[in-house]
Amino acid sequence: xxxxxxxxxxxxxILPAQMHVWHQIEDSWRHLVENxxxxxxxxxxxxxxxxxxxxxxxxxxxxxxxxxxxxxxGGDNLSLRPEGTAxxxxxxxxxxxxxxxxxxxWYNGSMFRRExxxxxxxxxxxxxxxxxxxxxxxxxxxxxxxxxARFWKKLGLQHIELQINTLGTAETRLVYKEILLAYLREHLxxxxxxxxxxxxxxPLRILDSKNPDMQGMIEAAPQLMDHLDQQSAEHFAELCExxxxxxxAYQVNKRLVxxxxxxxHTVFEWVTSTLGAQGTVCAGGRYDSLVEQLGGKPGSAxxxxxxxxxxxxMLEEQAKVQPAPQADVYFVxxxxxxxxxxxxxxxxxRDALPDLRISVHSGGGSFKSQLKKADKSGAVIALxxxxxxxxxxxxxxxxxxQEKPQxxxxxxxxxxxxxxxxxx
RNA sequence: GUGGGCGUAGCUCAGUCGGUAGAGUGCAAGAUUGUGAUUCUUGUUGUCGUGGGUUCGAUCCCCAUCGUCCACCCCA
Numbered sequence: 001x002x003x004x005x006x007x008x009x010x011x012x013x014i015l016p017a018q019m020h021v022w023h024q025i026e027d028s029w030r031h032l033v034e035n036x037x038x039x040x041x042x043x044x045x046x047x048x049x050x051x052x053x054x055x056x057x058x059x060x061x062x063x064x065x066x067x068x069x070x071x072x073x074g075g076d077n078l079s080l081r082p083e084g085t086a087x088x089x090x091x092x093x094x095x096x097x098x099x100x101x102x103x104x105x106w107y108n109g110s111m112f113r114r115e116x117x118x119x120x121x122x123x124x125x126x127x128x129x130x131x132x133x134x135x136x137x138x139x140x141x142x143x144x145x146x147x148x149a150r151f152w153k154k155l156g157l158q159h160i161e162l163q164i165n166t167l168g169t170a171e172t173r174l175v176y177k178e179i180l181l182a183y184l185r186e187h188l189x190x191x192x193x194x195x196x197x198x199x200x201x202x203p204l205r206i207l208d209s210k211n212p213d214m215q216g217m218i219e220a221a222p223q224l225m226d227h228l229d230q231q232s233a234e235h236f237a238e239l240c241e242x243x244x245x246x247x248x249a250y251q252v253n254k255r256l257v258x259x260x261x262x263x264x265h266t267v268f269e270w271v272t273s274t275l276g277a278q279g280t281v282c283a284g285g286r287y288d289s290l291v292e293q294l295g296g297k298p299g300s301a302x303x304x305x306x307x308x309x310x311x312x313x314m315l316e317e318q319a320k321v322q323p324a325p326q327a328d329v330y331f332v333x334x335x336x337x338x339x340x341x342x343x344x345x346x347x348x349x350r351d352a353l354p355d356l357r358i359s360v361h362s363g364g365g366s367f368k369s370q371l372k373k374a375d376k377s378g379a380v381i382a383l384x385x386x387x388x389x390x391x392x393x394x395x396x397x398x399x400x401x402q403e404k405p406q407x408x409x410x411x412x413x414x415x416x417x418x419x420x421x422x423x424x
Numbered sequence: 425g426u427g428g429g430c431g432u433a434g435c436u437c438a439g440u441c442g443g444u445a446g447a448g449u450g451c452a453a454g455a456u457u458g459u460g461a462u463u464c465u466u467g468u469u470g471u472c473g474u475g476g477g478u479u480c481g482a483u484c485c486c487c488a489u490c491g492u493c494c495a496c497c498c499c500a
Binding site: 006009060061062065066083111113115116117118119120121122125126127128129194205210258260269276277278280281282283305306307308309310311332334335366367368369370371372373374375376382384386387388396398400406 | 493
């Protein structure tokens with residue numbers, strides 16, 4: 001035997017047996033966002049690397065070490081997209097979707113990050129996301145949150161909690177960063193190795209550390225909340241008010257800092273304790289400066305994304321989605337020359353009843369094994385065409401799910417009979 | 425990138441204190457010579473992850489490597 005070539009590490013085949021869960025997620029998502037008036041956008045999987053460097057941030061882990069990048073013939077350095085927002089903004093600017101307009105968009109696609117694989121964390125994964133443009137108020141952030149909440153409800157998912165925070169404007173964050181840095185430098189000896197590194201890269205992240213030895217120092221650190229400018233404070237208060245008024249539960253998590261550089265004002269995460277270390281199911285926020293940063297006219301923007309694989313894991317554990325039967329009718333054919341006639345009858349049924357799902361048995365096999373497959377297919381009835389039926393120009397209808405006697409009828413009557421059965 | 429657990433039949437796993445393997449399930453055939461999901465009988469599958477070392481002999485011990493899972497990190 002030759003060496004087998006296997007899938008790339010961290011990437012996965014999504015097999016037929018799991019597909020019903022994926023379909024449930026993707027179908028109900030599409031239905032949901034369209035009901036909210038969002039339009040779909042699809043962008044290429046590959047972009048110029050510079051797009052992600054400029055949007056996500058030069059010193060983030062994603063850009064520094066997790067992108068699949070390569071030099072294209074011709075000299076451009078390209079990357080598989082590690083997330084969806086940058087591409088959507090790029091496409092919006094490029095196609096004039098964001099100039100003096102409001103947009104509500106959604107997407108579904110593969111993302112790529114070269115991380116060490118783990119539960120709920122893969123090198124190719126899939127995100128559903130929504131991005132909105134041209135709306136500066138907290139009302140749109142509230143809508144995004146309501147949309148996600150409704151999605152969990154539709155899917156029947158439980159144990160997902162909303163955490164929100166505000167990062168203020170870029171300017172206030174800059175001021176706060178200095179205050180925080182001053183504090184942290186006073187406590188250098190208490191910082192662990194990771195935190196010392198973050199001091200240079202992303203000091204706000206230090207507040208999110210899980211290290212128990214640092215909790216006291218973190219508790220006592222100056223809070224961004226206390227250093228917000230008036231506009232930022234009002235914006236956040238407005239969001240909380242809308243959420244409260246609508247009975248949306250949430251937790252203000254002052255340590256919540258998203259990893260991507262482009263966020264400002266509101267950030268939020270939906271988290272669960274049921275997925276091990278990968279607790280974030282959905283995350284997003286406002287990113288007003290990004291459009292301008294990528295060369296568009298300044299404008300507001302807010303959105304979120306969620307990982308389909310993580311939802312699949314939760315659904316499999318919590319909701320027990322039943323696969324839909326593969327067929328309504330299974331066509332059994334045994335004996336010589338039955339195939340020709342059988343295919344013809346099946347095609348006639350398809351012409352007349354386009355919604356009927358008919359599995360025609362292929363590949364031969366005994367009568368017994370064909371009926372076994374008919375049963376497994378979930379079909380309600382089996383059509384049986386053997387040599388004796390062929391001789392008489394008849395066909396048998398066997399009911400697989402009801403205690404009803406088998407019917408033998410003229411082939412010419414098959415269409416009417418099947419119509420009558422499915423209309424019952 | 426760092427640390428730990430695990431790689432045996434299509435799937436889930438047992439096993440050999442070192443003498444080249446077994447159960448359940450699945451699949452196939454029959455009991456029922458044209459009738460499924462139950463039952464019974466029979467049959468079926470493996471370079472025991474890969475490469476090297478120790479040994480008369482390795483699936484088992486040792487080393488390396490790859491994969492996988494979990495945690496750190498990071499994040500959806």
